[in-house]
Amino acid sequence: MTNGTDTYAALDTMSEEALQAFKVETAGSLLPEDMQERSGDYAVLGTVRPFDAAEPVLVAEGDSWFDYLPGTDIIDCLKKFHNFRIKSFADAGDTLENMIYGTEYGSGFSPKPCQFQLVLEAVDRLRPKVFLFSGGGNDIAGTEFEAYLDHAGTKRPDFLRQTYVEHMFEYFEAMLKDMIDRVLAASPETTIIMHGYAPPLPSGRGVQFLGFKFAGPWLRPALAKKRITDFAMGAAIVARLINRYNAMLGRLAATNSRFLHADLRPLIDPKNDWVNELHLRNSAYARVADHLAAMINSLP
Incomplete structure (x- = not known):
């Protein structure tokens, strides 16, 4: 198992103030004059370098692994530690069906526009090397x-x-095939990189933010309802589903040579890297970003 915890250990001990400063710093493509040396309890990890106008912009769509308010996330770390400029449409809690087709509706049950059309317009306009x-x-x-x-x-x-x-895994695969086709129709030279997940533990831990329960838990309540009380059995059920999802992405x-699966299971320590049932520690997200950056940089 690859473990870069020592490299990024400071991320796991940041104060709330430092964490939010970290996220503000990575929120946009900052101009060189904005990129002054910063102090604080994450300064040891370095600062974002000024962007070169010629550097490519990547486009991203996703869930909380790309948009995680209470901690850092993969997009933050790709910007901070690898200097990628990323146009991200990610929204925590989003589902495949809503991202790709749109499921939200407004007053009178009228459908709201699907955001994926905006994603495709950005892909068509920017012609990114990679769509995450x-x-x-x-x-x-x-x-x-x-x-x-x-x-x-x-x-x-x-x-x-x-x-x-x-049924559900056939449906997931059909949606993802459609997503791949639509992205490549907009930009045939773009490579799509999609990560799988590592099997989380049904610990019953949700998101704690500013001292309050923010969201979750997402696994143990269902197991409790179905009277599946043995922890090892519950963890094995979750692992079977996550492993099957990775197999589908594989x-x-x-x-399709333009679609790459980032298998994160070897990178994530199931005992130490989960901060709650669905999200990783800051240092683990940074390690995942290292892996994705290596994939991106290896492309021609």
């Missing part, structure tokens, strides 16, 4: 997770509703 995509976690965890599970009272051996699992990558 993060999604799927919210389609399995949270309120959706309960639908995958049989009640323990049925005494079914694996606790998973296999017909439902098959198949998509095998059939």
Whole structure:
């Protein structure tokens, strides 16, 4: 297992003030005159370098792994530690279906415009070297997770509703194929990089922000409802779904040279890298960003 915790350890001990300064610093493409040397308890990690106007802009769409308010995230770290300029449309809590097709509606039940059209317009305009995509976690965890599970009272051996699992994973694959086709139609030379997730632990921990419960937990409540009380069994069920999701992304990558699957499972320590049921420690997100940066920089 690759472990860069020592390199990024300071990220895990930042004060709330320093963390928000970190996020403000990485929020946009800052001009050289704005990029003055900063002090604070993350200064040891270096500062964002001034951007060269000739450097390529990447486009990103995703969930909280690209947009995580209570901590750092992958996009923050790609900007901070690898100097990428990124036009990001990510929104914490988003699902594949909403990102790709749009599910939100307004008054009178009229559909709201799908944001993915704006994403495609940005891809068409910027012709990025890479389109980064993060999604799927919210389609399995949270309120959706309960639908995958049989009640323990049925005494079914694996606790998973296999017909439902098959249907949902076929649906995920169909949506992602459509996403890939639409991005490449907008910019045929762009490479799409999509990460999978590592199997989280159903710890019952949600997001704590400024001393308050902010969101979650997303896994243990469904397990408790279905009376799946053995922790190891619950963790194994979650791992089966996440491993299957990675396998699906691997198949998509095998059939399209413009789609790359970033398998993060070898990078993430299940015992030490999860700060709650769905999100990583700051240092782990920085390590993931290192991996994605290496993939991006290896492209011709």
